[in-house]
Amino acid sequence: MKSHRQILEMSGGVPTVTSFKPERIKLDFPIFTRTVHGKPLIYLDSAATTQKPQVVLDTIEKYYSYQNANVHRGLHTLAEEATAAYEATRTKVAEFIGGVKPEEVIFTRNATEAINIVAQSWGEANVRHGDRIVITQMEHHANLVPWLMLSRKTGAKLKYIKITGDGLLDLSDIDEIIDSRTKIVALTQMSNVLGTINPVEEIIEIAHKKGAMVLIDGAQSVPHLPVDIKALHADFLAFSAHKMLGPTGIGILYGKQEFLEKMEPVTYGGEMISDVRFESVRWNTLPWKFEAGTPHIAGAAAFGAALQYLQNLGMDNIRRHELELTAYALERLAALDFIKVFGPTDPEKRGGAIAFADNDIHPHDLATFLDTLGIAVRAGHHCAQPLTKLLGVSSTTRASIYIYNTTDDIDHLADGLNEARKYFRYV
Amino acid sequence: MKSHRQILEMSGGVPTVTSFKPERIKLDFPIFTRTVHGKPLIYLDSAATTQKPQVVLDTIEKYYSYQNANVHRGLHTLAEEATAAYEATRTKVAEFIGGVKPEEVIFTRNATEAINIVAQSWGEANVRHGDRIVITQMEHHANLVPWLMLSRKTGAKLKYIKITGDGLLDLSDIDEIIDSRTKIVALTQMSNVLGTINPVEEIIEIAHKKGAMVLIDGAQSVPHLPVDIKALHADFLAFSAHKMLGPTGIGILYGKQEFLEKMEPVTYGGEMISDVRFESVRWNTLPWKFEAGTPHIAGAAAFGAALQYLQNLGMDNIRRHELELTAYALERLAALDFIKVFGPTDPEKRGGAIAFADNDIHPHDLATFLDTLGIAVRAGHHCAQPLTKLLGVSSTTRASIYIYNTTDDIDHLADGLNEARKYFRYV
């Protein structure tokens, strides 16, 4: 770590972006000093979880070393500082997603829990037999199973927006799918398999016209695109800190105040209560109503540092970098005639999660092989089994990029794919 | 931090206990190098959350710097290492609480969520109108509100085991309270206000005879006492890592396999699923069935280090230390005629969470005053409002100890209480 830090200091601390230099950014991430099977780590699994910059680790260390206490209700200095750190990140998140109110920002464990809260609390109170719930065929299990279960419990019908052969949403019959019986439309802004960026603005408009609410699964979009949830008029947004440089164990549910206020909490305990007697209880106000028990205080503090790091880089710059790198990767992969890439071919329409298949080598064998070259990719259904089946395969290999990835990383991947053909004797 | 580390190394690294030296233990906790209002920190708020030893911070740093990846399903080296770290702690927890099966150990956000899972999943499937749910008058909101809500939803009756003037459970009419209609008894093994250690073994036996399940809220007991949940035959146990040297954002639900297997999950998403199609879903096996979405991997890894630290000290030694220190504190406080202590006077019957009241100074003013002396205590209802009302006060001041507290800390507290009388001119 020492020499890493020294390099960092020599190169001037926090990144300022005039030109976006992933090689420079890599230096902020201690994990890139490690090797895998004797090779430098090439991390292409950021859609699963991202690596963490030193400043995030330092914030955790600082939190536990100097401020650690339980939040709220505490009158001593540590408790005050811990509460301030926790609530400061709430405010930062509110800004980050377009300037919403801090009380509209609820800390959860992850995106999955955020979506579950809406499906359970809002869903069970508002969705009835004969209603419709609309999702898409490209949803992650986190934005599929909660709605499947809600439809089972309520008798509402679960409808899917289909996808085209190109991996885009098929909006040709959208007016039939989202109809006046539709209570909520829940969809991902960016697919974690196809990379597809969905036209959420358009869908939100259609849904709202039909009187339906919209939940955006932002697990893949918020880390990679500038997302202004206020401009989008989405009713709910869910995402996870660990996919955007932040720590594990903390996620966000954003909801419009008017809806959150009417919703019942789903977990009961300390913090979320205003008054309890032996026979009655009154909930606390927003946002604490939804935050039962001791929260992940250190996680919130560190997530604040991650957001600051991203803001210093600038979400526009991040998108531009990823667009370029995705274009480059698609080009390199297209040149390999034994590789089939899924999802949109136009880099403007997608992010940098790229699922592909080798004509002969099974994704698991490929991932194991690439790992011995130090290249981390993921193989499997990426928690989107129905989509995977739809693609006509049982699993895919996925390479996914982030701010620290370089064209060099992509070159290594392409070389690795070629080598795999040789190793498994398909050439 | 440097000099702290140096001292640590000079004194020989990890503590080995022949005699229990809290002064030595303090050196392992970086927070004790900080001052509060210019005074050395005297932390007497461990019942709210404990401080963290350097080894826990190092484990977090190491996790994010060398192993960070999403768990399960990952074929690359990092994913394998992250999964190993995550699952190793599950095994360690299983050992720590008396040698249960790892698949009976579920990672949650905190004790609160653990209790909620049982109340929602087991409760809603098994509790009916006319049934009884039994808790005690000394429960934390986390072990009260979920049952209050379950009783509302199901029409079951919520009954309370009363407490005596001494702060002990009143078992005189226990056979009437726990009757054949009782479906579950949920009680804390140690009160976070009165410090009372409850005779859970006896109550579990009575409950089981009547055919009722038992959930133990171990949030205060597991950190402070040797707890052998297998010997106790408890059906469920809930506790939080952050109250036992571990990080925030991670807790444990233990449940007997036969019950967990029949229970439906309450949160849906990735990891907890074995197979999903567009219209159907099959849950994963235990323990993952209850762990939806990306878990708090770093938290689990670091909790493992915390458990190891506690095991090195020995839970018997910890109990002995706290018994001595509690006895000392009770003695010192008894000598102050303006202070009334709540809870059992016999230190054998209690842990080191000591709530008290000054005859004249309000708990908040007292806590603010003590804070300026560097002494962190908590004032309020400690998330046990019904109990606080029962004690005839609107709030109390609570000092609570852990492995790093010394008789010196207690002396400072006693002196501070005397000084407060002078400052607020009651002497």
Add this chain to the structure above:
Amino acid sequence: MSDDLNNLYRDILMEHYKFPRGRKKLEHADIHNEGQNPSCGDELEMELQLDGDKIKDIYVSCVGCAVSVASGSMLADTIKGKTLAEVKKIAAVIRGMLKGEDVPDNIDLGDLESLRGVKKFPVRIKCALLSWTTLIDALAAREQGAEIRTSTTE
């Protein structure tokens, strides 16, 4: 003791705490409200008797810490005899001051000046606010002809 602490527990505040004003129950009340700081356990009862648009008499009873009791006592002292409009203005100024805003030059705070010390103790601000929030809510409810049950500062 620390300057901040002395600034919080000024003599004048402690004097109001130990001898709070407005503790005499009214024969008849035009406005009634209760306040609560659930996380502290502080509870407050307030009654106002009007004479036209003037506060003729006030009853404030607070079970709580020095800051909340003293703040309620000063409130009683201050608003007695004032018009509703004046009272609303003062309440707004005090609320602003506690939240860190500047106090307009033309406002004489009197004893209320001593609440300034609270600012340095963020968690105690809600103690000082309790009586003022209870008052403001009660007046707002009256204007709108709404019923009111309990105010809280959280």
Add this chain to the structure above:
Amino acid sequence: MSDDLNNLYRDILMEHYKFPRGRKKLEHADIHNEGQNPSCGDELEMELQLDGDKIKDIYVSCVGCAVSVASGSMLADTIKGKTLAEVKKIAAVIRGMLKGEDVPDNIDLGDLESLRGVKKFPVRIKCALLSWTTLIDALAAREQGAEIRTSTTE
């Protein structure tokens, strides 16, 4: 390439992968079971035809990675002609070996020897296990007269 990798993808394993045995559908089957590794997407179908207590013929069809396909192929090769008791013993030995236990000296593993390399790749163990678990579950279900639907290794 790394030794571990070469040890995983031994020639013999790759040969079974590319030319798997037991792919011919049976006319008639006494035992049928399906296996799944849901997290990978691997799927396996197995049919056994008995002659008394001997395995007369076997059909194994696996859609999956090299390790799971090869393991299924070796299984077909190995158990054909053996008695149910022998098969159960081999299956237990292989399962133990994959979980890191020693293989008894008196057991000749033949091609199955090549599965040893999997041990170094903990996440791939379940690939190698898939066919064996499917077999063991099928035989156990048969003994207990139970119905069986799908086996999984997770």
